Amino acid sequence: MTLDWWGLSLQAVNVLILVWLLGRVFWRPVADAISRRQEAAVAMLDEGKALQAKVDVQLAEIDETRRGIASEREAILAEAMATADAVAKATLRDAQTRADTLIGAARTAIDRDKHDARKENAAKVAELSVEIAARLLGRFSSSVIQAAFLEQLVEAIANLSPSDRAALTASETVIEIVTASEPEDVEMAGIEKAVKNALGGTPGIRFVTDPDMIAGLELRQAHFVLRNSWRADLETIRKEVANVD
Amino acid sequence: MNSVLDSAVLFQIGPVGITQAIVTTWAIMAILVIGAYALTRRLDLRPTRRQAALELIVATLDTQIVETTGAAAAPYRGFIGTLFVFILAANWSSLVPGVEPPTAQLETDAGLAALVFVSVIWFGIRAGGFRGWLKSFAAPNPVMIPLNILQSLTRVFSMFVRLFGNVMSGVFVIGIVVSLAGLLVPIPLMALDLLTGLVQAYIFAVLAMVFISSTVEDGARPLCDPDIAPSPTKKDS
Numbered sequence: 091m092t093l094d095w096w097g098l099s100l101q102a103v104n105v106l107i108l109v110w111l112l113g114r115v116f117w118r119p120v121a122d123a124i125s126r127r128q129e130a131a132v133a134m135l136d137e138g139k140a141l142q143a144k145v146d147v148q149l150a151e152i153d154e155t156r157r158g159i160a161s162e163r164e165a166i167l168a169e170a171m172a173t174a175d176a177v178a179k180a181t182l183r184d185a186q187t188r189a190d191t192l193i194g195a196a197r198t199a200i201d202r203d204k205h206d207a208r209k210e211n212a213a214k215v216a217e218l219s220v221e222i223a224a225r226l227l228g229r230f231s232s233s234v235i236q237a238a239f240l241e242q243l244v245e246a247i248a249n250l251s252p253s254d255r256a257a258l259t260a261s262e263t264v265i266e267i268v269t270a271s272e273p274e275d276v277e278m279a280g281i282e283k284a285v286k287n288a289l290g291g292t293p294g295i296r297f298v299t300d301p302d303m304i305a306g307l308e309l310r311q312a313h314f315v316l317r318n319s320w321r322a323d324l325e326t327i328r329k330e331v332a333n334v335d
Numbered sequence: 336m337n338s339v340l341d342s343a344v345l346f347q348i349g350p351v352g353i354t355q356a357i358v359t360t361w362a363i364m365a366i367l368v369i370g371a372y373a374l375t376r377r378l379d380l381r382p383t384r385r386q387a388a389l390e391l392i393v394a395t396l397d398t399q400i401v402e403t404t405g406a407a408a409a410p411y412r413g414f415i416g417t418l419f420v421f422i423l424a425a426n427w428s429s430l431v432p433g434v435e436p437p438t439a440q441l442e443t444d445a446g447l448a449a450l451v452f453v454s455v456i457w458f459g460i461r462a463g464g465f466r467g468w469l470k471s472f473a474a475p476n477p478v479m480i481p482l483n484i485l486q487s488l489t490r491v492f493s494m495f496v497r498l499f500g501n502v503m504s505g506v507f508v509i510g511i512v513v514s515l516a517g518l519l520v521p522i523p524l525m526a527l528d529l530l531t532g533l534v535q536a537y538i539f540a541v542l543a544m545v546f547i548s549s550t551v552e553d554g555a556r557p558l559c560d561p562d563i564a565p566s567p568t569k570k571d572s
Contacts, residue, residue: 093441093442093445094342094352094354094441094442096350096351096352097342097351097352097354097356097357097440097442097446098441098442098445098446098449099446100351100357100442100446101356101357101360101437101442101443101445101446101447102446102447102449102450104357104360104361104364104446105360105417105418105421105446105447105450106450107364108364108367108368108417108421109413109414109417109418111364111368111371112367112368112371112413112416112417112420113413113417115368115371115372115375116371116372116374116375116389117393117412117413117416117417118413119375119378120375120378120386120389120390120392120393121393121397121409121412122378123378123379123380123382123386123390124390124393124394126380127380127382130380
């Protein structure tokens with residue numbers, strides 16, 4: 091067995107050439123394809139990461155905006171609540187004022203009604219009292235009382251001014267002497283005489299009966315009345331009582 | 336009398352006798368190169384099944400290189416991969432009737448071993464420089480220099496003898512069985528020869544890679560590296 095050195099060298103060169111050729115047409119192209127794909131994958135991953143980072147930033151911005159919206163919403167709600175509270179307080183205050191006004195008006199009306207009622211009651215009481223007094227005094231219609239009233243009438247005529255007395259006596263109109271009950275002739279003459287003396291003249295005298303007077307003597311002319319009776323007194327008392335607050 | 340291991344010269348080119356093994360080698364080279372060119376013409380970012388298969392081959396080779404050496408695969412891919420593919424194709428060429436595999440001839444295996452020998456030197460110098468390559472003979476310590484020099488020759492010789500012996504024996508066995516038992520009986524042996532051819536190609540490529548990486552690492556490592564030869568005290572502690 092011999093070793094062909096030329097053949098050995100040629101085979102070595104053949105394999106060396108094959109190494110070079112396969113390196114150019116197989117190993118390197120395939121390895122480059124793998125590298126390109128890996129680079130593309132890395133680039134896509136980087137792009138994805140960049141996109142993810144961008145999305146994260148946008149999400150953070152959105153979260154920030156949401157937080158801003160939430161805080162703004164809370165501020166608006168707080169402002170609205172404050173406004174509503176102020177409006178409610180103002181409305182309550184207004185309502186309170188109106189209620190106070192209404193209560194005041196009602197109290198005033200109640201006081202007025204009470205006052206009117208009291209006045210009305212007082213008037214009724216006075217009328218009732220006058221009626222009671224009139225009935226009670228009606229029992230005392232006697233000559234003594236009549237004389238007392240005549241004396242008071244004469245005194246009242248005397249208290250008139252001379253011009254008034256002169257006007258009464260000079261008037262052509264008849265002077266009416268009003269009594270509660272029709273007096274007897276003697277009493278009439280006495281009364282007429284006393285009145286004429288008090289007036290200081292001789293005017294026309296006529297007697298008129300008015301039972302409402304209860305008791306008393308009054309002078310009446312067309313434009314003149316001189317009251318002097320229990321009815322007039324009671325009426326005066328009743329008016330005074332009615333006018334008392 | 337001519338040895339049965341001798342290859343008949345088909346024709347002569349100057350002083351070089353062209354044997355059938357050389358012609359078969361050229362044919363294998365042509366098929367591999369043309370086939371590789373045809374397969375890698377349209378590589379795209381979106382791989383087809385064909386491209387995915389090619390990338391799977393390259394990725395598997397890279398993984399083997401990385402797992403064997405721990406270094407980057409790119410500088411060794413072309414040499415180791417071509418060695419594997421060529422030896423595999425040469426071993427399996429015995430399936431073609433009338434074709435004797437080139438690896439069954441001494442010259443082819445010796446040429447491959449010589450290439451590995453030269454590539455160890457080449458990669459050693461390229462990685463650590465000439466001094467680094469020389470320093471690789473002094474690993475783990477300078478006492479080992481004669482043994483390392485002897486080893487660098489014998490390991491390559493053993494590679495070439497192993498490949499030659501396995502392939503040649505397979506061819507011989509099949510030839511003997513064919514001559515004795517007819518046409519169909521050698522088929523199981525031929526199947527076994529396929530497995531043997533694959534294993535031998537793998538062993539040759541892996542051993543080449545181991546020799547290269549060993550030289551590269553020894554050239555880059557400082558002398559008397561405690562990690563390589565830890566002291567007993569350190570080990571015991």
